[in-house]
Every structure is written in structure tokens, then in C-alpha cells.
Amino acid sequence: MPGPAGVSRADIITLLQEGRSDRYIGQTLHTSTKRVRRIRRDLELPDATRASTITLEQAWTARTCDTGDGHLTWTGAYREGFPTLKHDGINHTARRIAFTVAHGRTPVGRVLAGCGHASCVHPRHVTDQPMREALNTQYQQIFGAA
Template identity: 40%
Template sequence: MTIDEIAALLRQGLTNTAIAQQLPVSRQQVAQARRDLRIPDVPRQKSTLEEKWGARTQRVEGGHIMWTGERSASGSMVFWHCSKSYTAHRVAFLIKHGRWPVGVARTSCAYRGCVAPDHTDDEVGRRRTYEQLRYIAGYSAPPATCVHGHDQGEHGAFTAEGHSFCRRCQVAHNRKAKERRRRSS
């Protein structure tokens, strides 16, 4: 490591951090060399949301894109941009469709960790897919309301096999079951 190596990289327009990652030196040493050589700091370029997402992904076989970025404590693929948190799937959906997803954005393929925009769907897209599966499997159209009168256009959902159920009733059922377990323990 010499001052000449640092100077050459500084003159190429690299940042202090980029040089410190390439050479066995600290950012502070690069900053000192920059001051000594009177080379101005590189102006920070704000990356777009898509660029920041792309910097945290890696293409793999089969058209899949793996997430290499951060994960939340719950395992969600997340990153920050302009002081706001985003999930990788929401941004992938935005890249593909030019709009934010309705509900939760998820990968429609079975490749673990994939965030490929072509493989990402929102609630509306998944509902459409499950309805098509129902018709292909010979099921009738889902009911307009559940047995408790909930509008299935708003609360209806489908299992992976194409069976319809009421999400609102499912939430109520799960809440009651949790309460029963809590009381019995």
C-alpha cells in the first residue's frame, strides 16, 4: 500500500469507502490522503429506489433474483431508502407493474429468497390466479358472501389448492382459538 495507489484511485473518482474496500487502508487514511493531495470529495449521488434494490440482489439460474440485502428480525427482506423502510417484494412489484402492490407482495415462484419482479404478485394478482385455478379444477365461482355475510370481494381468499375461505372469519376463528388456549394454560 502506497500513497501512489491511493492517489491513483482518488484521481479515478472513487469514494473513500470504495478505496478502503479495495486497499488495506482505512477510510480515514484515504480521507487524509485526499486532503494532502487537495483532491475534492466525490459528490454523493443519490441512488434511485430501483438502483438501491438492484444493488442488493443477485441474478441466479432460472430467471430468479436472490435477495442479498438486509433482513428484519422476522426474516423479511428489507432495506432503507431516503429514511423509509421498504420490503424487497414491494419494490420488485413496483418495478414490474409501475404501481405499488395492493396488500402484501409475495413471490409467486417456489425459489426461496427470490425477489424477481416477474415472479412477484400482490393480493389482486394472487386472487386472479387462484380463481383461474378454481375454474380449471372444475370448482364453481366463489360465493359473493360467506355464511356470516362478509363480502368475499373484500374478505375472500384462496388456499394454494384453490379452495375459497373468508379471511375475516379465519381471523376471528384464530383469535377465539388463541383466547381459549390462553385461558386453558
């Protein structure tokens, strides 16, 4: 949604995610630094300093949107159909970050939304290959091979 002078919130968020200061963003986009600061607080991003940038998890969080029904959708970029973000010059997929946040380990194989919502990146909803294989084994043990 555009703010003063037509500067969109998305434009401000993009520069915040790059670790830019409120003053830099205000001057670059010709908008109020108070508005930039308010958006930074809404996203729970730390104040920009010359020595620090936002963490990968903070960058991921800034690109998610709570749907109100228990899911998180990705508002960031997509690459070849997958939700992605670039942090410190490295491309990451949103679901792999979500998986690491939830499980404290690097996922094995593809990470998919296990909740049935293809666009969901909620940390508790993503599964890796070993998790899906374990669920399939349990299903076959209960119901037999289909």
C-alpha cells in the same frame, strides 16, 4: 470475497449503497479507489456527487444476485424474515420494490414470490393479493372447488 488488505466487497457495497464517493470509501476502508470504482461500475451505480444519491431501484438492484436459473435472490438485510432495505431513511421491502418495477403500480396487500422460490425477488416473479385472487378464481373455474 475479501480484496486487498482484507477489505470485503460487501463492505464496499454497503458504503456505495449509502451514496458515498469512491474517495471516501477508499480512505475509510483503506482500499484502492480503483477497486471501489470497478465495483461501482459492476453494480451500474452512478458516480457519487454531493447533489445526488442512488435511486431506490439502484439500491434494490445492488442487493440482488442472479441465481443463473431465472431467479434473483436477495443479498441485503432481512427484517422479521422479510428482505428489506433502508433508503433515504425509509424501510422498504424488496418484493414491493420489485413489484413496482415490474408492474408500474403500488402493490395491494402482501407481495409474495409466485414462482415457488421463497427467497426470490425477481420483478416478474412477485405477485400481490389481487393477482393471487384472480389466479385462484381462474383455477376454480377450470378445475372446480377442491
